[in-house]
Amino acid sequence: MEIYSTEEQQEEAIKGFFKEHGVSIALGIVIGLGGLYGWKSYNQHQITAAEEASDAFNKVVDSTADENADVLAQSEAFIASHEDSSYAVLAAFVAAKxxxxxxxxxxxxxxxxxxxxxxxxxxxKAIATTRLARVQxxxxxxxAAMATLNAPLPASYEAAVAELKGDIYLAKGDKEQARTAYQSAADKGGLESNPLLQVKLDDLAAQTPAA
Structure with a gap:
């Protein structure tokens, strides 16, 4: 590295540097500022799009209180217009209900x-999966319902899945498998979130003859 001993030498060196590289530096600054403003513009576009999607989704939700509104049609229209928005999945839930x-x-x-x-x-994904199983x-x-519930889900849904499997077994007439599934749900903490689970267990116990 060259070391300058006087201020004059430093000043001449700086002038020479900018004379040689001034154009490329200026161009770099312009490009950098352009990128900065472009990024800000992109972010603003994203914010605006999110706000528009939020407002549109709120209108869909509000329509559920109107007996004359075609909620299903409005939900489908929202999904078609905002498919890439995080609100689209929520609109699909509204449409499904x-x-x-x-x-x-x-x-x-x-x-x-x-x-x-x-x-x-x-x-x-877990909400969609469990609701789909209930519909099936x-x-x-x-x-199909049992296959749906076999998909990997968060551990917090283990009790709900076990209880749903119990409902499926019971609907099929397999009371023993239903009791086992309900007990599994209880063991996983299902009684804390759904007191009805105990009723299901009690009903099956009452229907099971004593040995």
Whole structure:
């Protein structure tokens, strides 16, 4: 590294440096500022898009309180327009509930399968999975419901999954397997979140003849 002994030498060196590299430095500054403003513009676009999606989703939710509103159609329109938004999965949940309330179980299953595939978090995926299994149970599609519940889910859903499997076994008439599944759910803490689980266990115990 060259060391300058006087201020004059340093000044001449600086002038020479900028004379040689000034254009490239200026260009770099312009590009850097352009990138900065471009990034800010991109971020602002993302914020604006998120706000628009939020407002649109709130309108879908508000429509559920209107007896004359076509909630299913509005939910489907929202999903089509905001498919890449995190709100799209929530809209699919709204659509699925509306379909269940309208006894359109096939539509509900389709919406929940879409939500299951597009969920951005394990929590949302678990919600979609368990709701889908309940719809399949209502359809008496027991094998599909059981297969749905065999998907990997967070540990916090173990009790809910075990209880759902008990419901499936019970619907199939397999009381012993149902009792085993319900007991597994209880052992995993299911009684804390769902007191009805104890009722299910008690009912099966009452139906089981004493040895």
């Amino acid at each position: 509306e379909a269940v309330d309208s006894e359109k179980l096939d539509v509900a299953a389709t919406k929940l399968q879409w939500a299951q595939t597009h969920a951005s978090t394990n929590e949302l 149970l209502a359809q008496q599609n027991f094998d």
